[in-house]
Amino acid sequence: MIHNDVLRRLRYALSINDTAAISIFKLANYDMEFGYLHAIMKKEDEEGYLPCRDKLISLFLDGLIIKNRGAREGEAPKILKAKERLSNNEVMRKIRIAMSYKDDDMIHLLKLADFRISKSEFSAFFRKPDHRNYKPAGDQVLRNLLQGMVKKYRSEGSQKSAELKSTAKPKPKAKQKPASQNNEQKPSIKGDNKSVWGKLS
Numbered sequence: 001m002i003h004n005d006v007l008r009r010l011r012y013a014l015s016i017n018d019t020a021a022i023s024i025f026k027l028a029n030y031d032m033e034f035g036y037l038h039a040i041m042k043k044e045d046e047e048g049y050l051p052c053r054d055k056l057i058s059l060f061l062d063g064l065i066i067k068n069r070g071a072r073e074g075e076a077p078k079i080l081k082a083k084e085r086l087s088n089n090e091v092m093r094k095i096r097i098a099m100s101y102k103d104d105d106m107i108h109l110l111k112l113a114d115f116r117i118s119k120s121e122f123s124a125f126f127r128k129p130d131h132r133n134y135k136p137a138g139d140q141v142l143r144n145l146l147q148g149m150v151k152k153y154r155s156e157g158s159q160k161s162a163e164l165k166s167t168a169k170p171k172p173k174a175k176q177k178p179a180s181q182n183n184e185q186k187p188s189i190k191g192d193n194k195s196v197w198g199k200l201s
Helices: 003-014 018-027 034-041 054-069 088-098 103-112 119-126 139-167
Strands: none
Touching: 003 034, 003 054, 003 139, 018 034, 018 054, 054 088, 088 119, 088 139, 103 119, 103 139
């Protein structure tokens, strides 16, 4: 699976804006620039697109692990070399650690994306490559896992927002000022950008 897609879907699922993404890279000792981040967030057919290298997606996932689980003493994130590749299995393993998922949690996420798999089939993805029961994870599995995360976390956010609106007390109506005091027009203020990616500083 193209790492740009993994990064984009994971950020969307967890509502990670630009500033938070930069800080996650920083936790893995990588200074990401906003311009470069935007380039690897683009799709292949978009102008300014740059491929997200294996090294970058690995560092982002390691940073997410540190953010959620804390750094291991005396253990720094591994930086992949130029020709080293990060398999779908490794991406799923890092997501699993970062989110403290168990097999049942991830199987449930796949089910949310209408992808069915048995526990024994799924556990094969996390075997060591030299194990006889090891199975490489295809793009379909990883894509549906990320889609399940989107359905879980984004729908939960929408539900909480709706609940807050329904329980919010109506604001008392402001008393109208006399016409003489209401002539001055206040400058209009544009609302904040609601984009999941956030705004640039």
